Every structure is written in C-alpha cells, then in structure tokens.
Amino acid sequence: MMKTIYAIISIALLAALAESLMPWWVIAPVAFTVTYFFQLRGWRAFLTGMLGIGLLWIGLSAYIDHTNTHILSARVATLFYLTEPIWLIVITGLIGGLVGGISALAASYLVTEHKVNSL
Amino acid sequence: MRFIGFILSTLIAVSLVYALDHPWGTAPAMGAFFDPMHGFWQNAVDERAMPDIDLALSGLHDKATVYYDERLVPHIYAANDSDLYYLQGYVTAQHRLWQMEIQTHSAAGRLTEIAGDKALDADRMQRRIGLGYGAAKSLETIQKDDTTSPLLRAYCDGVNAYISTLQAKDYPLEYKLIGYKPEPWTPLKVALLLKSMANMLSVYEYDIENTNFIAQYGEEQFNYLYPETDSFKDYVIPTGTRWGFSPESMTGFSGDIPQVSPVIDSITDIREAYQHVIEKPRELNGSNNWAVAGYKTKSGKPLLCNDPHLELKLPAIWYEMHLVSPHMNVYGATLPGAPCVISGCNDSIAWGLTNGGRDVRDWYKIKFKDESHAEYLVDGKWLKTDKHLERYKIKGKLDYIDTVLYTRYGPVVFDGSYGRVPSKKYLSLKWTAHQGSNEFKTFYLLNAARDYDDYIHALDQYSCPTQNFVFASRSGDIAIKQQGSHPITHSTVTDGSASINDWTRYIPTENNPHVKNPDQGFVSSANQFPVDETYPYPISRVGIYEDFRAMRINKLLARDAPMDVAYMIKMQSDNYGTEASMTLPLLLSIIDRSKLKADELLALKLLDQWDYLYNATISQPILYEAWEKQLDTLLWDEMLDPNAPMRMPNKYRRASFLATDSTSPLYDNHLTDPVETRADIVKMSLVHAMAKLRVVYGTLAALPDWGHYKHTMVHHLSPTLDAFSRMDVSTGGYRGIINATSERHGPSWRMIVDLGDMHAYCVYPGGESGNPGSRYYDDMIDKWAKGEYYTARYEHRTKLAAKHLYQVNIHP
Numbered sequence: 001m002m003k004t005i006y007a008i009i010s011i012a013l014l015a016a017l018a019e020s021l022m023p024w025w026v027i028a029p030v031a032f033t034v035t036y037f038f039q040l041r042g043w044r045a046f047l048t049g050m051l052g053i054g055l056l057w058i059g060l061s062a063y064i065d066h067t068n069t070h071i072l073s074a075r076v077a078t079l080f081y082l083t084e085p086i087w088l089i090v091i092t093g094l095i096g097g098l099v100g101g102i103s104a105l106a107a108s109y110l111v112t113e114h115k116v117n118s119l
Numbered sequence: 120m121r122f123i124g125f126i127l128s129t130l131i132a133v134s135l136v137y138a139l140d141h142p143w144g145t146a147p148a149m150g151a152f153f154d155p156m157h158g159f160w161q162n163a164v165d166e167r168a169m170p171d172i173d174l175a176l177s178g179l180h181d182k183a184t185v186y187y188d189e190r191l192v193p194h195i196y197a198a199n200d201s202d203l204y205y206l207q208g209y210v211t212a213q214h215r216l217w218q219m220e221i222q223t224h225s226a227a228g229r230l231t232e233i234a235g236d237k238a239l240d241a242d243r244m245q246r247r248i249g250l251g252y253g254a255a256k257s258l259e260t261i262q263k264d265d266t267t268s269p270l271l272r273a274y275c276d277g278v279n280a281y282i283s284t285l286q287a288k289d290y291p292l293e294y295k296l297i298g299y300k301p302e303p304w305t306p307l308k309v310a311l312l313l314k315s316m317a318n319m320l321s322v323y324e325y326d327i328e329n330t331n332f333i334a335q336y337g338e339e340q341f342n343y344l345y346p347e348t349d350s351f352k353d354y355v356i357p358t359g360t361r362w363g364f365s366p367e368s369m370t371g372f373s374g375d376i377p378q379v380s381p382v383i384d385s386i387t388d389i390r391e392a393y394q395h396v397i398e399k400p401r402e403l404n405g406s407n408n409w410a411v412a413g414y415k416t417k418s419g420k421p422l423l424c425n426d427p428h429l430e431l432k433l434p435a436i437w438y439e440m441h442l443v444s445p446h447m448n449v450y451g452a453t454l455p456g457a458p459c460v461i462s463g464c465n466d467s468i469a470w471g472l473t474n475g476g477r478d479v480r481d482w483y484k485i486k487f488k489d490e491s492h493a494e495y496l497v498d499g500k501w502l503k504t505d506k507h508l509e510r511y512k513i514k515g516k517l518d519y520i521d522t523v524l525y526t527r528y529g530p531v532v533f534d535g536s537y538g539r540v541p542s543k544k545y546l547s548l549k550w551t552a553h554q555g556s557n558e559f560k561t562f563y564l565l566n567a568a569r570d571y572d573d574y575i576h577a578l579d580q581y582s583c584p585t586q587n588f589v590f591a592s593r594s595g596d597i598a599i600k601q602q603g604s605h606p607i608t609h610s611t612v613t614d615g616s617a618s619i620n621d622w623t624r625y626i627p628t629e630n631n632p633h634v635k636n637p638d639q640g641f642v643s644s645a646n647q648f649p650v651d652e653t654y655p656y657p658i659s660r661v662g663i664y665e666d667f668r669a670m671r672i673n674k675l676l677a678r679d680a681p682m683d684v685a686y687m688i689k690m691q692s693d694n695y696g697t698e699a700s701m702t703l704p705l706l707l708s709i710i711d712r713s714k715l716k717a718d719e720l721l722a723l724k725l726l727d728q729w730d731y732l733y734n735a736t737i738s739q740p741i742l743y744e745a746w747e748k749q750l751d752t753l754l755w756d757e758m759l760d761p762n763a764p765m766r767m768p769n770k771y772r773r774a775s776f777l778a779t780d781s782t783s784p785l786y787d788n789h790l791t792d793p794v795e796t797r798a799d800i801v802k803m804s805l806v807h808a809m810a811k812l813r814v815v816y817g818t819l820a821a822l823p824d825w826g827h828y829k830h831t832m833v834h835h836l837s838p839t840l841d842a843f844s845r846m847d848v849s850t851g852g853y854r855g856i857i858n859a860t861s862e863r864h865g866p867s868w869r870m871i872v873d874l875g876d877m878h879a880y881c882v883y884p885g886g887e888s889g890n891p892g893s894r895y896y897d898d899m900i901d902k903w904a905k906g907e908y909y910t911a912r913y914e915h916r917t918k919l920a921a922k923h924l925y926q927v928n929i930h931p
Contacts, residue, residue, distance in 0.1 A: 023151070023287075024150050024154035057154070067168070068163035069894075075891045076842070092154075106132050
C-alpha cells in the first residue's frame, strides 16, 4: 500500500517537474517509467497512474481556479456548454488521469511475475 | 499474453495522447488545452496579486517605469520617444496581442489561414477593395518620414520583444482554442490597422444605389427624395462663419469651381441596374464631440467631450494609456496595434474625433477590350490592365488564387468572378484610402501639441478617414476642423472611359471646414453635414449624414447657465429621441383612429403620453421603433428591389416628406391592390407593427422594458467564441440619440476633459485586458451602461508611485 502511495506521489512530482520543461504529453512517459520503477501491476498500476496525474491536474487547476475566483473557468465552462465551472476541473482530472492510467497500465505488462510486490 | 497486453495498452496510450494532442473539428487539442501547466488554466491571472517586477529589455536605450493603476491602465514613463513607443508596443501586446493580430489578419484578407475556407469570401472582399494595396502605399509614406519611421519601428520592436518572451503556455487563450501561434509584428500591420479604420469609417457613398434609383425612377424623383438642401441648420461649422480663404488658395483649385456637386452629369449613357454593392455599416451609427468655451463653464476654462460610436466588441476596440517622455505627457484612448493616443489630452490641450462621413470613393465603369481583360478603354485608347495575383493560404486546404484587375482608378472589385450573381459589369473603385498617407504623424504631433497652431499643423498631415477634430486648450481656445483628403467626387457610377471623370480637383487642406472660437461659445459635431451653402466647394450631400444628435447637442450647449462636468456627464447619456420628436407627432396627427383594435388604441395612448425619452426602464420606445420600422418598409417599398439595391431616404427627409407631401404616389404600396394614401400607410404600419409585437409578447402589458427589449450585447471578436461575450447589458438610448447605444453598437469611449484642472473622466464598454481570464476583461461595462465614469489617473508621477496595482522597472 505504501509503495502505491509513494508511486502516486512520485508520478505527481516528477510529472510537474517534467511538465515545466516539456509539453503536456510528457505525463505519459513519466507515469510509464515510475510505474515500471515501482514494479506495479494490473489495476493497481492503472489506478496509480490515474491518481498520480489526475490528482496533480485537479490540484493545480483547482488552485488556479480558486485564486482566479472562477473568472476564467466560468467563461470556458460556458464555451463547453457546462453549467458549473467545477466540471472543468473534473474533466481536467479525467483527461490527465486517463492518460496517466493507461500509460501506467502499459508499463505494468513489462513487470515480470517473480518481481511480484511483496508489501 | 503479457506481450500482447503491453502492445495493446501502449498502442491505446499512444493513440490517446495523439488524439488529445490534435484538434478535432472546432474543438481544440484537449490534452494540451486542459493541461493546467500549459493549457487554458494558465490564462487565469490575478493582476491584483502581482508583485513589482524588474525587467531587462535589450531594445531600450534608457531606464523606464510602467505603473499599472487600479483599472490596469498602464502609465509609461520613458526617457525618450523611442523608448516610449517601444514600451507602448510591448505593454499593449501584453494585454491585446490576439486582438491586434486578428484585426490585421482580417484587414489583410488572411482569415482563411486561421478559420479555413469559410472566411474566403470575407478575405477576398478585403483584398478586392484594395486595403493591403493602400496599406503598402501608406507604409512607404510613413517610412519616408524621418520622424515617424524610427518611432514606428520602435513600436513594432516593442511588440516583438513581448512576443519573443512567450512560450506556448503564455499564448492568449484564443490562440490555444483555435490552435495557432502569434507571428512577428510589422510596420505593414500598423498601416493595415489604419486602413481598416478607413474601411469602417470612409465608405459612406451610395454611388451604385443612387445609379440604380435614377435608372428606375429618374433624376427628378432622386432630387426630390435626396435633396441637396433641407431645413437643417445645425452644421458642424456654425452658419455665418466667414471662411476667410485667400484668393490664392482658391485659384489653386484649378480654375472654375462647380456650384453643386456633379451628381447626374456623368451617367446619362449608363442607366442600368447594378446588383452588387458593398454592404455598409448601418445608418445612424455615429459619434459625438464638442468643446465649450471658458466663458460658458463654471471653471472659466474649456470643457471637451468625445464619444466615438463603434461596434461594441470584446476585447474592446480602445486601450486606455498614459504615455510620458520628456517630450510629451499624453493620456487617452489608443488603438491596440498602432502607436500614439487617438482621442485624449495632454497637459496643454485636449482633442476628440467624430467621423466626417464625406464621400471619398467613386465607382468607375470599365470597358475591357476582350475577355482577357488585358486592356481597357480611356479617351479612345486601350490602356494596359495591372493584374494582381492574390494568394490565399487556407487552413486544411489547397491555396486559392484570385486575380484582381487594377485600372488607373483602382481595383476592379466586381468583375463577375466575385459576388452572389455572375455579372459582366466591371466596376473599378477609386478611394482616398488607396493613397499613401501618414495619419500616424498627425497623432504623433497632436499628442505633443501645445496650442491651436500646433493642432492645425498636426492635422495638415491627415488624409483618411475624414474626421471632425474637436480641440480645446488650457489657454482658452476651442476649435473644430473637418480634416481629410477631399477630392470632388461623383454621386453615381461614373463612366471610366473618359479621363475627365477622374479626380483632378482636391479641396486644399487649409480650406477644409474649420472654425476657431465661434460666437456661440461652443463647437460640436455628430456626423452631420459639415457646412452651410456659403462654403465655396461642392460637397456631395448624398453621403451619410445624421442630423438628430447634432440638433440635440447644440440645443443643450446653447443654454446660458454655466456648464460643468456633471452637465457633460448628463449630456453624454442623454436619451432624448429627436427623430421621434419630429416624426411621432406627425404620425399621431395623421392616423385615423377608427376601426383600430383595443391594444392598438392603447399603444397610441401610451405614445400620446411619451416624452420621447429612450430610457431603459420604459416601454414606449419599443412601440415607436416597431412602428417606424414598418413605416419605412411600407413607405419606401419602391426601394426594396432585390436585383437593384437602393437606399431609403434618411429619416430627416422622411419627416419632412410626411409633413409636407400628403398626396405623393410614393405612399401607394406596390404589393397591395388598393391605392394607399398617407393616412392608410401610417395606419397599416401601426397595425403591422402591433401584429408583430402580439406574436412575440401577446399583450402590451407583457412588453419588456426598452433596455431588455433592445438587448445590447458586447460580442467577442470571434463569432465562435460567444462564451466570452457580454450578452446582458441593459441601457437606454438608441440610434440618432446622443446616447447612441443600439443592439451591438454604441459609445466605444466616453471622455470628458476639464481644461481647468486637467481632470479627465472616461469609461469604455470593456476592460484593459483582452484576456477572458482576467477581472479586467470586461470590468468597465457595468459602469459604462449606467452612464458612470472613472476619474483618469492623469496626475503627477509621485501620486502614481504611491498608489498603484503594481509597477515594472525596466532597464536596457
């Protein structure tokens, strides 16, 4: 369990670091590499990637939205026919989470049987 | 098994990333767009939390400081003019880059590069009327001038210095949504911006429409409905002003001076209908400006007001700025993308602009030798045509190439390859906006002007679009001059095969209509006809002139009690409908009230009691506007020919026609069997109007108030980004009223300058930031709608240094 939490935190931190230098899609190789490094498998790998990126994106967007007092999100929400700005944060989390999750899932297939997590 | 899983999930991951990294249809690349570290979230800003900043800019010669005040208005302090314009470019781009670029792309006919082939028709129009052709010529003129050339360069360098700091995450929101990036700013773009103002403001001629009318109804009827003179008296230059032109300057006008403009003379052999016209801005759009002499004000010094009326847009058309160098200290409205202040004040003078509306275009009928269009006829000789190839890069499609033919007059706009119906009638456009000119220099000189002589000298440079420049100085002078390049033009389509029809005579710039310190103690303009019949040069009356606001303004300024800023504020928001006050009493006296339905009688009763005020909270303006609209349709049905566009007589003429001509055959509506009289048409129009209102609202009691019915909107510049518009603005006023706020058009900048204490009060329907993620994007709209103002922080630097949002210290 702790390993998963460490992996989630690592993905979030490394993704934030990598994203400050590279385009958004760098989240995919980050989720992939960290998952492989932590040797996570199956649904747990997917969830780790999903939460690592998803929580990072939700946290960042929610913080930005709060300091901006929803001025931008209200307008962009209208543009996407959304009733509440909060849905933009949900969508942000889903997009990041999905990419992170599937990238992590791909890495999990490289983790071999005998290295099964013992924690 | 594991291997297949790896391949499959990797494939899914890669495809997902690919899909989210590319735009689909009109949707942006969703991954890039939603990424909080690069996408739209990065455009959420909080300027109030900005710390002071130290910034190094290599293009600067000396240290400079920018203070952003509590409305985010930048106050730029530079050590020289070059640094000043460099920073004006830098700071403007920081708030308005996307707007600057989209407006110049539109002027250049390059929207297809962003919007794809749906913009092709609009792009072709911009190039076929020769906006880029004129801009290139102006650029040459500007660059030949030793003063303006380096300053224009400095402005562009400043814009580009800002652009070069940008990473993809910093691009304005619209770039992220539409999926492209900013390109370098160039002097040509500045010239294009000025030409696009010309295209908005100097297109008021009705040559083709007039030709169609005369071809169908004859000259007599034309002169009757579009008269050269009428009872109007409130000219820009007060009646009785002595022109004081020297005989020398008059003889410079190549001999004879025609007494009336050549309306009909040139078309006797080309009486035919033209199906194509360029759509013009709506009539009764306009602007107001005025200045009051010190002896009529409380402070003893002049007051000056300006409110140019333009389309209401976000980001706003104006950007408020304060520019200070050792050479000037100027405050006011700037045009994002171009240097200088356009309407404003400095520590000695104030000035403002309204549109002059003069006819500065002609349409020449061209006879080509054959289908190759290689040669055209002038004075019995075949001259060579210039062929300009215009290449359009279209997003997602192959390039499109359009050939535009140029004659000695200008581009052949309509040649059968463009327009809704194929036509073999060739019309070449001649337009003062095609000429090289340096309007930038006028504003540069005006920004630093100290007195009346400086002001007149600054105006000498100014060519197009014709503007009424109102002026007031701290030393107590007031003045107004209608300035522009004014050839003697035609009012109908002209035969291009006779060179005598070409422009040979221009009114000398020093003889343009002007007046200084007139006896009446004020000067004003509101897009009305400029001069009375004593002006020795012909001016085509058949352009667009709006009489009603001028009448009201002059009436309000003629009062004896001393005036102050509070009175000016009341005036700029004045909702009195002069047109209604002239027309409605006539309608009410003519209408036969028998056999009307109960709600129609009630409507008349409400109108009987109306004081012609277009206040937001009442409903009578709805009834009158619905009625007068139907009246136009029924009365002027003769001019509603889909195959020959014509122009309806203006509302001033309509009122005098209704009052003085009770039996005209024009009252008969062609679409109905019986022959209608004046009384029939007045009644029919009311019945039609009420029927329309009944469909929407049921009963009169259910009518909304005027403000909600009119439903003023401030639209985002991109028609696809209505989410960034303000759709809910409730205001009074309407077309033809001082507060000329209509559905999508209105006072784009309200300014009042008290030359006594040099306080300026201003407001505009928008905000300083062009970023929909900023609280300063539309923060002034509510105050603007209520007719309230901000006090401009046109004050000493120490006060700004003590209180501001944040400051930027810049060094080379």
